[in-house]
Amino acid sequence: MKAYSRFSDTELADLLKSGDRTAFTEIFNRYNSLLYIHAFKKFNNKEEARDAVQEAFAMIWAKRETLMVKSNLVGYLYTCVQHKILDQISRNKTARNYLASLQNFIDEVKEGTDDLIRLKQLSAIIDQEINALPNKMREIFELSRKKNLSHKEIAAKLNISEETVKSQVKNALKILRVKLGLFVYLMFMIRF
CATH class of the missing domain: 1.10.1740.10 (RNA polymerase sigma factor, region 2, helix turn helix motif)
Incomplete structure (x- = not known):
């Protein structure tokens, strides 16, 4: 061996x-x-x-x-x-x-999902308050903020004066500001 x-x-x-x-x-x-x-x-x-x-x-x-x-x-x-x-x-x-990359992705998705949920909740609250406005005021406000029509275009479309449109939009914003609070109002103004 x-x-x-x-x-x-x-x-x-x-x-x-x-x-x-x-x-x-x-x-x-x-x-x-x-x-x-x-x-x-x-x-x-x-x-x-x-x-x-x-x-x-x-x-x-x-x-x-x-x-x-x-x-x-x-x-x-x-x-x-x-x-x-x-x-x-x-x-x-x-x-x-x-x-680390996977964790960053998870954090971004979670953050994005949370933001999306909050945005949807906020949108629902805003839409609810807009729908609670008097009919004519709501119609003028939606044409101004959602359809992005000018006061002149809204006045022509509804056969009313520009001053009436301006006044109705101003009043709608006042009502929404009170009901939704300053923060939601600012978020709404940025969104639309």
């Missing part, structure tokens, strides 16, 4: 290339702790460090036949672990960015 613990890194790498599982186990036992410490210093997280080292060893086993260890095995192993560390950091950053 071979004493794998006595083999050099180059001999172990050659045996690994030929598919020798015991050589792989010896390499793992020889360098696992050192690679783990290296990864832990980068992550400061036991699980992530362990995952990076295990992924590196899994990749080494999967690519054992094409393994290109030129000078030293430990340098090759550190490089493999370093690549896994960078991959993990990139995945973590991507995941954080995705979660």
Whole structure:
């Protein structure tokens, strides 16, 4: 039986290339702790460090036949672990960015939905108060604010004087201001 613990890194790498599982186990036992410490210093997280080292060893086993260890095995192993560390950091950053983006989207949708609900409620209150105006005043007011007709156009359309139109719109605004309050009145003026 071979004493794998006595083999050099180059001999172990050659045996690994030929598919020798015991050589792989010896390499793992020889360098696992050192690679783990290296990864832990980068992550400061036991699980992530362990995952990076295990992924590196899994990749080494999967690519054992094409393994290109030129000078030293430990340098090759550190490089493999370093690549896994960078991959993990990139995945973590991507995941954080995705979660932040998703949270922003949820916040915007929620805010937009809340605004939409408030706007619909406000519109319903305003429409209710406009409908409560006397008929002629309501008709003139709606032509002015909802149809955007000028006082002159409303006067011509309804066969009344411009002064009557002006007076009716002014009175309607006074009534709405009192009933809806200043805030709702200002919102209404911005909306229409």
